Amino acid sequence: MKYLLDTHTHTIASGHAYNTIMEMVEEASKKGLKILGITDHAPTMPGSCHEFYFQNLKAVDREYIEQEYKLELLLGAELNILDEKGRVDLPKRTIKGLDVTIASLHKPCFSSAGLEKNTEAVIAALKNPYIDIIGHPDDSRIPIIYEPVVKIAKEEGKLLEVNNSSLNPKGYRVGAKENYKIMLELCKKYKQPIVIDSDAHFKTAIGNFSNVEALFSEVEFPEELIINTSVERFKTYIQKYKKK
Ligand SMILES: [Zn+2]
Ligand SMILES: [Zn+2]
Numbered sequence: 001m002k003y004l005l006d007t008h009t010h011t012i013a014s015g016h017a018y019n020t021i022m023e024m025v026e027e028a029s030k031k032g033l034k035i036l037g038i039t040d041h042a043p044t045m046p047g048s049c050h051e052f053y054f055q056n057l058k059a060v061d062r063e064y065i066e067q068e069y070k071l072e073l074l075l076g077a078e079l080n081i082l083d084e085k086g087r088v089d090l091p092k093r094t095i096k097g098l099d100v101t102i103a104s105l106h107k108p109c110f111s112s113a114g115l116e117k118n119t120e121a122v123i124a125a126l127k128n129p130y131i132d133i134i135g136h137p138d139d140s141r142i143p144i145i146y147e148p149v150v151k152i153a154k155e156e157g158k159l160l161e162v163n164n165s166s167l168n169p170k171g172y173r174v175g176a177k178e179n180y181k182i183m184l185e186l187c188k189k190y191k192q193p194i195v196i197d198s199d200a201h202f203k204t205a206i207g208n209f210s211n212v213e214a215l216f217s218e219v220e221f222p223e224e225l226i227i228n229t230s231v232e233r234f235k236t237y238i239q240k241y242k243k244k
Contacts, residue, residue: 003228006207007037007074008102008135008161008197014040015047017201021060021073027203029069034231036071036206037100037197039078044089044109054094072231074240076100078135080109084117086124088131095130099240102161103128104135105142112142119145126152132238133195136163137183140175150186159227159237160192165199167211177215184219193225195234 009024010017019027021038028036041048057075065073076098079088088095088103095101103125105118112118122144125131134153137144137160153160160183166176187194200206209228216226227234235241 001223001226001229003196003207003209004033004231005035005037005195005228005234006033006198006200007035007100007133007195007234008039008078008163009037009200009206010040010078011038013049013053014201015045015049019203021075023203024200024206025065025069025071025073028206029071031207033071033207035074035234037074037076039076039100039102042077042079042089044080044082045106046108051090051094054090054098057098074099074238076102079103079131081105081121081125082110084113084120084124086121086128088125088128092130100133100238101131102133102135103131105137105139105144107139107141110142115143115145118142119148122149123152126156126158130239131158133159133161135161135197136166136173136176136199137161138163138166138176138179139173140179141173143179146179146183146186150183150190150192154190154192157237159195160187162194162196162212162215163199164196164209164211165201165205167215180215181219184215184221187225188222191225193227193233193237194221195227
Protein backbone atom coordinates (compact mmCIF):
# COMPACT_ATOMS: atom_id res chain seq x y z
CA MET A 1 0.00 0.00 0.00
CA LYS A 2 1.30 3.46 -0.85
CA TYR A 3 0.97 5.97 1.97
CA LEU A 4 1.01 9.59 0.81
CA LEU A 5 0.74 11.45 4.06
CA ASP A 6 1.89 11.63 7.65
CA THR A 7 0.02 14.35 9.53
CA HIS A 8 1.36 14.07 13.09
CA THR A 9 5.05 14.88 13.69
CA HIS A 10 7.06 17.10 16.04
CA THR A 11 10.08 19.42 15.78
CA ILE A 12 12.48 20.92 18.34
CA ALA A 13 9.75 23.46 19.12
CA SER A 14 7.95 20.73 21.09
CA GLY A 15 10.75 20.63 23.65
CA HIS A 16 11.25 16.83 23.48
CA ALA A 17 11.72 16.28 19.72
CA TYR A 18 14.98 16.74 17.89
CA ASN A 19 14.77 18.10 14.32
CA THR A 20 13.93 21.39 12.64
CA ILE A 21 11.05 22.00 10.22
CA MET A 22 13.44 21.91 7.26
CA GLU A 23 15.08 18.65 8.36
CA MET A 24 11.63 17.10 8.65
CA VAL A 25 10.58 18.43 5.24
CA GLU A 26 13.72 17.08 3.54
CA GLU A 27 13.19 13.65 5.05
CA ALA A 28 9.48 13.50 4.14
CA SER A 29 10.25 14.60 0.59
CA LYS A 30 12.99 11.95 0.28
CA LYS A 31 10.45 9.35 1.36
CA GLY A 32 8.00 10.46 -1.33
CA LEU A 33 5.25 11.80 0.92
CA LYS A 34 2.86 14.32 -0.65
CA ILE A 35 1.73 15.87 2.65
CA LEU A 36 3.70 16.37 5.85
CA GLY A 37 1.86 17.60 8.92
CA ILE A 38 3.94 19.16 11.66
CA THR A 39 1.90 19.43 14.83
CA ASP A 40 4.03 20.66 17.68
CA HIS A 41 2.66 20.30 21.19
CA ALA A 42 0.43 23.17 22.33
CA PRO A 43 1.63 25.26 25.32
CA THR A 44 0.37 23.15 28.26
CA MET A 45 2.87 20.39 27.43
CA PRO A 46 5.91 21.01 29.64
CA GLY A 47 8.79 22.43 27.60
CA SER A 48 6.75 23.22 24.47
CA CYS A 49 6.47 26.67 22.94
CA HIS A 50 4.38 29.78 23.52
CA GLU A 51 1.14 30.62 21.71
CA PHE A 52 3.13 33.12 19.58
CA TYR A 53 4.91 30.22 17.84
CA PHE A 54 1.55 29.00 16.51
CA GLN A 55 0.34 32.51 15.66
CA ASN A 56 3.40 33.17 13.54
CA LEU A 57 3.42 29.98 11.44
CA LYS A 58 2.40 32.12 8.49
CA ALA A 59 6.08 33.15 8.39
CA VAL A 60 6.98 29.72 6.99
CA ASP A 61 6.98 29.88 3.19
CA ARG A 62 4.78 26.91 2.21
CA GLU A 63 5.03 27.80 -1.49
CA TYR A 64 8.81 27.65 -1.47
CA ILE A 65 8.65 24.26 0.23
CA GLU A 66 6.08 22.97 -2.25
CA GLN A 67 8.21 24.02 -5.22
CA GLU A 68 11.56 22.84 -3.85
CA TYR A 69 10.44 19.62 -2.20
CA LYS A 70 7.25 18.64 -4.10
CA LEU A 71 5.50 18.41 -0.77
CA GLU A 72 2.58 20.16 0.85
CA LEU A 73 3.53 21.25 4.34
CA LEU A 74 0.73 21.56 6.88
CA LEU A 75 1.69 23.41 10.04
CA GLY A 76 -0.64 22.90 12.95
CA ALA A 77 -0.69 21.86 16.58
CA GLU A 78 -1.30 18.87 18.76
CA LEU A 79 -3.69 20.44 21.23
CA ASN A 80 -4.11 19.13 24.74
CA ILE A 81 -7.65 18.28 25.77
CA LEU A 82 -7.81 19.82 29.25
CA ASP A 83 -11.14 18.73 30.72
CA GLU A 84 -14.43 16.95 30.08
CA LYS A 85 -15.82 20.05 28.40
CA GLY A 86 -13.21 19.46 25.71
CA ARG A 87 -11.38 22.72 26.34
CA VAL A 88 -8.01 22.91 24.58
CA ASP A 89 -4.91 24.99 25.18
CA LEU A 90 -4.87 27.52 22.36
CA PRO A 91 -7.50 30.22 21.83
CA LYS A 92 -9.92 29.93 18.94
CA ARG A 93 -8.34 32.89 17.12
CA THR A 94 -5.02 31.02 16.94
CA ILE A 95 -6.49 27.59 16.15
CA LYS A 96 -8.42 29.06 13.22
CA GLY A 97 -5.17 30.00 11.49
CA LEU A 98 -3.65 26.50 11.67
CA ASP A 99 -3.43 24.11 8.69
CA VAL A 100 -4.27 20.98 10.68
CA THR A 101 -5.31 20.34 14.28
CA ILE A 102 -5.01 17.21 16.37
CA ALA A 103 -6.49 17.01 19.88
CA SER A 104 -5.11 14.44 22.30
CA LEU A 105 -5.33 13.33 25.89
CA HIS A 106 -1.87 13.53 27.48
CA LYS A 107 -1.01 12.32 30.93
CA PRO A 108 0.77 15.50 32.08
CA CYS A 109 -2.09 17.76 30.92
CA PHE A 110 -5.21 15.72 31.76
CA SER A 111 -5.87 13.58 34.82
CA SER A 112 -8.02 10.58 34.10
CA ALA A 113 -11.49 11.32 35.46
CA GLY A 114 -12.95 7.87 34.85
CA LEU A 115 -14.34 6.20 31.73
CA GLU A 116 -17.44 8.37 31.36
CA LYS A 117 -15.76 11.73 31.86
CA ASN A 118 -12.75 10.85 29.70
CA THR A 119 -15.15 9.84 26.94
CA GLU A 120 -17.09 13.09 27.36
CA ALA A 121 -13.84 15.01 26.93
CA VAL A 122 -13.05 13.29 23.62
CA ILE A 123 -16.61 13.71 22.35
CA ALA A 124 -16.55 17.43 23.17
CA ALA A 125 -13.29 17.74 21.21
CA LEU A 126 -14.87 15.91 18.25
CA LYS A 127 -17.72 18.43 18.32
CA ASN A 128 -15.29 21.38 18.25
CA PRO A 129 -15.47 22.63 14.64
CA TYR A 130 -11.78 23.62 14.69
CA ILE A 131 -10.44 20.16 15.53
CA ASP A 132 -9.71 17.77 12.66
CA ILE A 133 -8.24 14.64 14.24
CA ILE A 134 -8.28 12.87 17.62
CA GLY A 135 -4.69 11.83 18.37
CA HIS A 136 -3.81 8.39 19.81
CA PRO A 137 -7.16 7.48 21.42
CA ASP A 138 -5.47 4.36 22.74
CA ASP A 139 -4.03 4.80 26.23
CA SER A 140 -5.44 2.68 29.06
CA ARG A 141 -4.03 5.19 31.55
CA ILE A 142 -6.82 7.52 30.32
CA PRO A 143 -9.43 4.97 29.17
CA ILE A 144 -12.41 5.88 26.97
CA ILE A 145 -15.54 4.10 25.71
CA TYR A 146 -15.04 3.53 21.99
CA GLU A 147 -18.53 3.09 20.55
CA PRO A 148 -19.81 6.64 21.21
CA VAL A 149 -16.45 8.09 20.12
CA VAL A 150 -16.54 6.27 16.77
CA LYS A 151 -20.22 7.16 16.23
CA ILE A 152 -19.67 10.89 16.94
CA ALA A 153 -16.52 10.98 14.79
CA LYS A 154 -18.63 9.63 11.94
CA GLU A 155 -21.42 12.15 12.55
CA GLU A 156 -19.01 15.08 12.79
CA GLY A 157 -16.86 14.04 9.83
CA LYS A 158 -13.66 13.82 11.89
CA LEU A 159 -10.72 11.44 11.71
CA LEU A 160 -9.51 9.07 14.41
CA GLU A 161 -5.81 8.38 14.52
CA VAL A 162 -3.97 5.07 14.69
CA ASN A 163 -0.60 6.05 16.10
CA ASN A 164 2.49 4.07 15.16
CA SER A 165 4.44 5.27 18.21
CA SER A 166 1.74 4.06 20.62
CA LEU A 167 2.24 0.56 19.20
CA ASN A 168 5.98 0.63 19.77
CA PRO A 169 6.62 -2.02 22.45
CA LYS A 170 9.14 0.39 24.03
CA GLY A 171 6.55 3.22 24.11
CA TYR A 172 5.05 4.58 27.30
CA ARG A 173 1.34 4.45 26.43
CA VAL A 174 -0.45 1.42 27.88
CA GLY A 175 -2.75 -1.09 26.16
CA ALA A 176 -2.68 0.53 22.72
CA LYS A 177 -2.89 -2.70 20.74
CA GLU A 178 -5.90 -4.06 22.64
CA ASN A 179 -7.64 -0.67 22.56
CA TYR A 180 -7.09 -0.28 18.81
CA LYS A 181 -8.51 -3.75 18.19
CA ILE A 182 -11.77 -2.59 19.81
CA MET A 183 -11.74 0.78 18.04
CA LEU A 184 -10.95 -0.68 14.61
CA GLU A 185 -13.77 -3.25 14.81
CA LEU A 186 -16.14 -0.33 15.49
CA CYS A 187 -14.61 1.69 12.64
CA LYS A 188 -15.35 -1.25 10.33
CA LYS A 189 -18.91 -1.48 11.68
CA TYR A 190 -19.65 2.24 11.22
CA LYS A 191 -17.40 2.76 8.16
CA GLN A 192 -15.41 5.40 10.02
CA PRO A 193 -12.08 6.23 8.35
CA ILE A 194 -8.81 6.46 10.25
CA VAL A 195 -5.53 8.26 9.65
CA ILE A 196 -2.25 6.47 10.37
CA ASP A 197 0.36 8.76 11.90
CA SER A 198 3.97 8.26 12.90
CA ASP A 199 4.00 10.82 15.76
CA ALA A 200 7.68 11.20 14.82
CA HIS A 201 9.87 13.02 17.35
CA PHE A 202 12.92 12.34 15.14
CA LYS A 203 13.02 12.54 11.36
CA THR A 204 13.75 8.88 10.60
CA ALA A 205 10.36 7.94 12.09
CA ILE A 206 8.45 9.98 9.48
CA GLY A 207 6.20 7.74 7.39
CA ASN A 208 7.15 4.64 9.37
CA PHE A 209 3.87 2.82 9.93
CA SER A 210 5.27 -0.69 10.45
CA ASN A 211 3.63 -1.30 13.84
CA VAL A 212 0.24 -0.20 12.49
CA GLU A 213 0.63 -2.37 9.38
CA ALA A 214 1.28 -5.43 11.54
CA LEU A 215 -1.88 -4.70 13.56
CA PHE A 216 -3.97 -4.07 10.43
CA SER A 217 -3.09 -7.41 8.89
CA GLU A 218 -4.10 -9.05 12.18
CA VAL A 219 -7.52 -7.36 12.28
CA GLU A 220 -8.00 -7.33 8.47
CA PHE A 221 -8.71 -3.62 8.39
CA PRO A 222 -10.16 -2.54 5.02
CA GLU A 223 -7.96 -0.38 2.79
CA GLU A 224 -10.81 1.96 1.85
CA LEU A 225 -11.02 3.21 5.45
CA ILE A 226 -7.34 4.25 5.53
CA ILE A 227 -7.18 7.92 4.56
CA ASN A 228 -3.41 8.00 3.99
CA THR A 229 -3.73 6.59 0.47
CA SER A 230 -5.58 9.60 -0.99
CA VAL A 231 -4.67 13.27 -0.64
CA GLU A 232 -8.09 14.29 -2.01
CA ARG A 233 -10.05 12.18 0.47
CA PHE A 234 -7.87 13.35 3.34
CA LYS A 235 -8.58 16.97 2.49
CA THR A 236 -12.34 16.46 2.76
CA TYR A 237 -11.79 15.91 6.50
CA ILE A 238 -9.64 18.97 7.17
CA GLN A 239 -11.23 22.33 8.07
CA LYS A 240 -8.68 24.37 6.13
CA TYR A 241 -9.92 22.84 2.86
CA LYS A 242 -13.57 22.61 3.86
CA LYS A 243 -13.66 26.40 4.19
CA LYS A 244 -12.66 26.88 0.54
ZN1 LIG B 1 5.56 14.52 22.10
ZN1 LIG C 1 0.44 13.08 21.63
